[in-house]
Amino acid sequence: xxxxxxxxxxxxxxxxxxxxxxxxxxxxxxxxxxxxxxxxxxxxxxxxxxxxxxxxxxxxxxxxxxxxxxxxxxxxxxxxxxxxxxxxxxxxxxxxxxxxxxxxxxxxxxxxxxxxxxxxxxxxxxxxxxxxxxxxxxxxxxxxxxxxxxxxxxxxxxxxxxxxxxxxxxxxxxxxxx
Amino acid sequence: xxxxxxxxxxxxxxxxxxxxxxxxxxxxxxxxxxxxxxxxxxxxxxxxxxxxxxxxxxxxxxxxxxxxxxxxxxxxxxxxxxxxxxxxxxxxxxxxxxxxxxxxxxxxxxxxxxxxxxxxxxxxxxxxxxxxxxxxxxxxxxxxxxxxxxxxxxxxxxxxxxxxxxxxxxx
Numbered sequence: 509x510x511x512x513x514x515x516x517x518x519x520x521x522x523x524x525x526x527x528x529x530x531x532x533x534x535x536x537x538x539x540x541x542x543x544x545x546x547x548x549x550x551x552x553x554x555x556x557x558x559x560x561x562x563x564x565x566x567x568x569x570x571x572x573x574x575x576x577x578x579x580x581x582x583x584x585x586x587x588x589x590x591x592x593x594x595x596x597x598x599x600x601x602x603x604x605x606x607x608x609x610x611x612x613x614x615x616x617x618x619x620x621x622x623x624x625x626x627x628x629x630x631x632x633x634x635x636x637x638x639x640x641x642x643x644x645x646x647x648x649x650x651x652x653x654x655x656x657x658x659x660x661x662x663x664x665x666x667x668x669x670x671x672x673x674x675x676x677x678x679x680x681x682x683x684x685x686x
Numbered sequence: 687x688x689x690x691x692x693x694x695x696x697x698x699x700x701x702x703x704x705x706x707x708x709x710x711x712x713x714x715x716x717x718x719x720x721x722x723x724x725x726x727x728x729x730x731x732x733x734x735x736x737x738x739x740x741x742x743x744x745x746x747x748x749x750x751x752x753x754x755x756x757x758x759x760x761x762x763x764x765x766x767x768x769x770x771x772x773x774x775x776x777x778x779x780x781x782x783x784x785x786x787x788x789x790x791x792x793x794x795x796x797x798x799x800x801x802x803x804x805x806x807x808x809x810x811x812x813x814x815x816x817x818x819x820x821x822x823x824x825x826x827x828x829x830x831x832x833x834x835x836x837x838x839x840x841x842x843x844x845x846x847x848x849x850x851x852x853x854x855x856x857x
Contacts, residue, residue, distance in 0.1 A: 547688050567854045568787045571755035572688070578755070597857045610857050611787070618770060618788025652855050 510588075510682035512541040513555035517562040517570045520637050522664075523594050526629055526671055527561050533675035539682060547572050552583055557682035560623075563594040563631060564611050566642075577621050584621045588681045591615075592627035592674065599630035599665035625681050627674040630665035691750075698747040705740035706803060709733065710837060720826065721817040734814060741807030748800055759789040760797030783849050792846040799839040806832035 512534055514527040527543045534541040544550040552558050558580075562573045577584065593612040598604045606612050606626035616622070633656060635643050643659065651657050715729030722730060751760050762768055774784035774791035784791040809829035816822050 545688070567850060567857075568785075570688075570692075571759060571788075574788050575755035575758075578758075603857070614785050614787040618790075649855050 510539050510556040510679075511554075512539055512557045512559065512678065512682050513550065513552055514541055514543045514559045514561065515546045515550070515552070515576070516543065517546040517560075517573050518594075519563050519565045519570075520632070520634070522632055522666065523561040523563045526592070526594060526666065527559070529668065529671050530559065530561075530675040530678060533672050534679055537676070537679045539679055546570075546576050552580055552587075555587070557588040557590075557678070558584060559590045559592070559678055561592045561594065562615075567611075569593065569611070569615050573615070574618060577619050581621050584623070588625075588684060589621075589623050590625035590627065590678055590681060591623040592629060594629050594631045594666075596631045596633060596665065598628045604628060604630065604667075625674075625677055627670075627677075629671060629674075630667065632662075632664040632666065634662045635659045636662065695747070695750045698743055698750060701743040702740060702747055702800075702803065705736045705743060706836075706840065708736045709740060709833075710840065712736070713833070718826075720813075720819070720822040722814075734810075737807060737810045738814075740803060741811055744800060744803045744807055748804060751797075751800070755788075759793040760800065762789055762794060762797075783853055784846075785853065786846075786850050792843075792850065795839060795842045795846055799836065799843050802832055802836040802839050806836050 514531055516523040516527045518524045524543065524545075531541040531543050542550075542555075546560065546562070560573065560576070562569045591612075593609065593615060595609070595611045597611060598609050603609050606628050609628040612626060612628050616626070633646070633650070635646065636659075638646060647657050647659070649655075656663060712729060712733055716733050717723070717727075718730055718733075722734070726734075751757060758765065758767065762771060770788065770790040771794050778784060778791070786792050806829055809825050809832055813822050813825040813829060816825065
């Protein structure tokens, strides 16, 4: 049984929810998993495997994600480790895999660490959570992309079956540790 | 805690942007040499007031960006790590738009813009403190050089933001 740490960097809480779903799946498979905020000061050295989940805001991941990766590169390289990104673009077919999602590709291009497993999940659109400026900007982006522009829209595009499949791959990765 | 800090930084950025916009757009109505005129007028007073506000906000924003990954993004030359900037420049030559993820050309411009704002603010505040002296005339010249650098960097920053938004919409 592996001891797996699931770290999240979230804007509106979806990355945390996805980590909790992965945690539940891992526990069902007999693994021990703990969910914690990336900036919460948890010591990753105490775990057998590490998963980082990060969402984007204004077109980029939080700087704390790369800061954590740079600070713990040796540990991440040495242990079974995985990374997933949560973004709205991943709702589109053709941009919903680690190989085709532009945000994950950009993060990996700037990251000194190459995760052994990567994932990408579609985010959610909830205009009520955005500030006035962000709300109009997102509405404009959605209008250009022929997405929902009704300000009452609350839609989650996350494919939870894919999250469960990713959790299975995390379990296999953790079990493969030397 | 992280969310509160992010909101505070966002508010600081907005404050810097608004005061800087006022300073740049109001610059045609400034008429001062080595001292405030006896009857300074609204244009001059507003420039001095907005300049001091921009300096304070700029220093607070600099302090907020002085640690961790944000410092690495905005001031990569401090650690001698210009690899991401080099990659962005090479990509630009091949027609590839630079991105804001994890440092590079666009955050470098933002960092230099912040420094130019602070230098312009410091020379302006020093001019105010020593007005009426020979040093004030010298400080005015330095203030103008810093302000011109600020305007050029601001234009580059606006182009960078526009490219980023274009990327955001296209994605």
